Amino acid sequence: MNTWSAALTKPASGENGKSGGESAWASFVATSEIVMESVDDGIRQNVAITDVQLDPPLPVLGRPITVAVQLKSFGGAATTPFNVELLLDGERVAQRAASLASNGEATLRFDARLIEPGDHVFEARLPDDVDVLAVDNRRWLSTEATLGARVLCVADVPSAAEDIARALNPRFREGAAEDAIGVEIIATAGLAAAELSAFDAVFICNVAEPSAREQRLLDRYVASGAAVVFVLGDRIQPAAYKDIFNAKSGLLPIEIVEQPSAGDWRLDPLDYRHPVLQPFAGQSRSGLLGVRVSQYFPLRIVGEGSAPAVALAFTSGDPALIIGEHGLGRVAILATDPALTTRTEPWSTLAVSPSFVPLVRELFSYLSADRRTERLNRIVGEPLAPPFDATGEAPGRVEWKTPAGVVTTAPPETNHRGVYTVQHEKPGGDGGETTAIAVNVDTSESDLAAVNVGDLQQRGVVEGAASGAAGPSYPGAVLLQGYLLAAAAALVLMELTVAWLFGRGWA
Template sequence: MTSPTLLAIGFANPLLLWGLAAATLPILLHLLNRRRYREESWAAMRFLLAAVRKNQKRIRLEHWLLLLVRTLLVACLVLALAQPFLESTGAVPLLAGRRTHRVIVLDGTMSMAYAPAGTSRFSRAVEYADAYVQGARNGDAISVLMLGDPPRVVIGAPSPNHAEVRQEIEQLRPTHGTGDVDATLAKVREVLDSSDLPQSEVLFLTDLQGMTWRVGEEDDSALKRAVDELERDRANCVVVDLGDAGRSNRAVVDLALDTPIVVRGGPSAVITARLANFGPEVESGVRAQLVVDGKLGPERRVDLPPGQEVPVAFSYRFEDPGDHVVEIRLDEDRLAVDDSRRLAVPVRDHLEALLVNGDYNPEPFQSETDYLAQALSPSEGSDQTPSPIRVDVVTESQLSRRDLGRYDVIMLCNVARISRGEVGAIDRFLRQGGGVVYFAGDRVQVDEANAAIFAGIPGSEQSEGTGFLPARLGEVVDAGGESAEQLARAPEFDPLGFAHPIVSIYQGAPAQVVAGLTGVKTWRSFDLLLPEGSNARRALAFTDGRPAVLTMPRHRGFVVQVATTADDDWTTWPLHPSYPPVVEQMALFAASGRMSQRNVPVGQPLDQAIPDDAPGASATVIRPDGREEPGQLADEGDDGPRFRFEGTDLSGIYTARLGPAPTRELTFAANPDPAESDPARADDATLSALFPRWTFSRWDGGPVDRTAAASVGRRGELHRALLLGVLGLVLGESTLAWWIGRRR
């Protein structure tokens, strides 16, 4: 830390310093009212001159003394109005030594784990905080907070016990999460409001990482408002910058599988990681290694250009069911936390799909679900690739008697109507992470469907209900029939660049393979009417521009809505080779909600649906640092039985053990926000532009100098002393003027 000057003075109202010009008024009045001398001969003049020469020095001294008192009187009054404060290394304790409420805010975000010389920024922040507490005066009270998302109040009520405060600070550990400066400043204000001490001081120990301090964000109004409110509290704010050292960093910023659901013995999964270089120079020969269940796998070496991301792909075949952990690991650099990224991968024996047949017909391939059932679960002897999905077909009337919790995905095919009880059961199923695929048809009662199962306009009362379809059913668009001439006019599928996971398997495929999808003719379909502001996404469109297949997250699951039928009544799709792989991807995508619950960003709670018969007497979570903490098990009404755990402040693997013996284990992975890997910082110019009305002192957080750290921001307000001085000068001026007049 750069040692401060011996004495530094600031002003809360610096514009009032222009009033110091008024201190010249007594001088001007003195000059204007000086006595004018006139020479005149007089016999007794020599006696008077002798008297004047005898008293001249005394009279002149009296005049200058009176002028000085009046000038000081005006100057002190102006300075008092400007509210000066004193910052020093302990100087002038009589003026600046009142009891102070000191609030220490330690930045606990992931970037504070950066260790340029073997010591992390957070460790240095703890050293500064410890030295600062040691240097506090007897009677000062101290509070401690951690900047995070959410912020953590370590010591809220101001504590005068400095030894206990130092113990609490010593036990602090950084998180691997992000920081919410708005919420942290709000907590600081709450802590300040809880104190009745006459003076307050806030010490920020931070690396000023750009993501935390909102550098580059268009909407920073909330942060500016929080800073303005803190400024109105008249707290002395000091920012100790711990982030100067270190401008380079590489990280694994993303990790994903090419399939939403992994099934034992299925095709090899493609594991793709994205590596980023946040530094200004090329990183050559960076090693990326695949690790599965703790076992080292193949590695790749890549060059990382500055400021860019590079994908690295591996393939792996999962042979055993159960929970697995996939990790991509880099050689450690100065920020080791982001040099690896993990995925918790639950591998299933198979998926369970419930097909609801809305138009039953005993003849082969005349029933609504026949083509779909064959595509998802081919019969023995078929030349299709074995499917990971087991199907259970029921009629529309049997739906209400099924336990939906047994299934991963429900596929509704040309269902005429869905009762209120069935809609409620499907809503509960979605809340537990299940998926729904909806095919239209001629038996659908449109008005009833729009009233009962349309999810509604976002933000409306209906959107808070139990509906689940992303789009309203509009008019049926009819191309006229199945003749060759009419089929030629019928719209085909537009894959929209194969951007959606449902059709991404066709990305880069030969033209003749893609034609099996784009050549599908659909002569009859519903016009799907998306509400404004919908978060639905188009997987396929028709060549006339209308949506053909829509997907939307709903609660913890996903919904897929298809504008046409699952059979060949309205479309040629079931007769094309693209039908089996695409409807399989639909089912896998819809069912992926339960897998996505296993992988969360750091700071987001673990939240997993569990079966009704799961052991539920207790839940214990083993954190990445090895500590064990209790989890929560509860039946949350419509959400069903759930496991929850809030303390995901570290990146890594969390293992939940549920119930008494035999225990059931669930594996989760928490990964850091890649924005925290960017070493870009908020410099002085940026802070001044962001917070033009924030008065704070900024200190360079170099090597810890305990004497200087203890005195960071020590400040005393001098206006009360100046006002006492004004009172004394008023009395002194009156007394002095009376005494001088009396002497004359």
């Protein structure tokens, strides 16, 4: 498979400016004997299922969803028509015909509906005889059917959370209508008694001083796989957040500067690199660049570990939106207050910008739906995370099962594609549940085009020349035919020696 290009174009992380792939290869060559043999038989036609996605990403129980199956043809001529099957929990629910042009792509959409709560697995399947590589002809997607997305907004005063709530659901006061996000606003004093496991995300809106108990609840909540967004404003006391945000045991390794900065700034999307900002790229009328900011709390990333991502900045250069991971969940902090109603003047015009609603919803989707999908769907070789109870506590007895039926008590290595399951008891032995995790192959390896050794030489990955029948020649290489010739000569010599010895004995 032609995986060389992907390996050699990884971001530079090696010595002397080499890419990560080149540096790793150079280290491998220095300590290994390498033989390169051509296995190209001229058959390069391959069709792969490259992705399976749901719309909406978080299926709601009993409501219609769309399953999008993406296909791609690698090389060869146009394919003859073939069938694509869609299975739900092992049962075929739909079938569509498809055909692809040479190096073509297509997306098939299937209508579906989940009528039972809990985990479900979709599988898209191609016939094994559609091409010469069957390993990428099946792809799984694990998901969970819920009663609908729910968000809890916590604030010292309701007005601090109303703009966020309205962005998530314009009619949040009337409850969650069909396909809408359910939003509830509570006072900070009610956070300790709230059933956080019933919510997909919690927004902490301009809360002055979270108590130690509230901080512990939020820590366990995020660790279980949920999401928390902190919105900073004129009420917060930075000193009260030092236990929440620090490099040792905090939700994120950041520091909130004691005093807010005052001035006149705009937002900088940082070339729209972060997934939350990517939908705004090329959308000049979104209003994002026109948002004015008069005050914000400067944020500093501290510590030497894995740094969180700066998704959005101010034109001053300071971070506006930082997003990171904690346990199985994600945490975000917005350095300015979008609320229009404050004790003094509003800190920004974000809430009246056309970009505000899509920004809040993209943030919520990335923190909750995308993170959940990421946990339930892995690539071969990626680790499986141990389960946590909704309270953030480690469960009781845990039992993993691989696609081959091997049972373990520790997360197994994902060496094979298919569906892995984990059964775990709730803390205290109060029931249990089973989670299905789909593991798929990386279809960047689906291109069967032969690697060009000359390209490797130009990149400095291998040296020397490979030409004619002489075979490859570069540092660390040992010619296979040389070994075979030496082995044949040794066998001839051994045969003559044995014949001579046995001949003397008979004589």
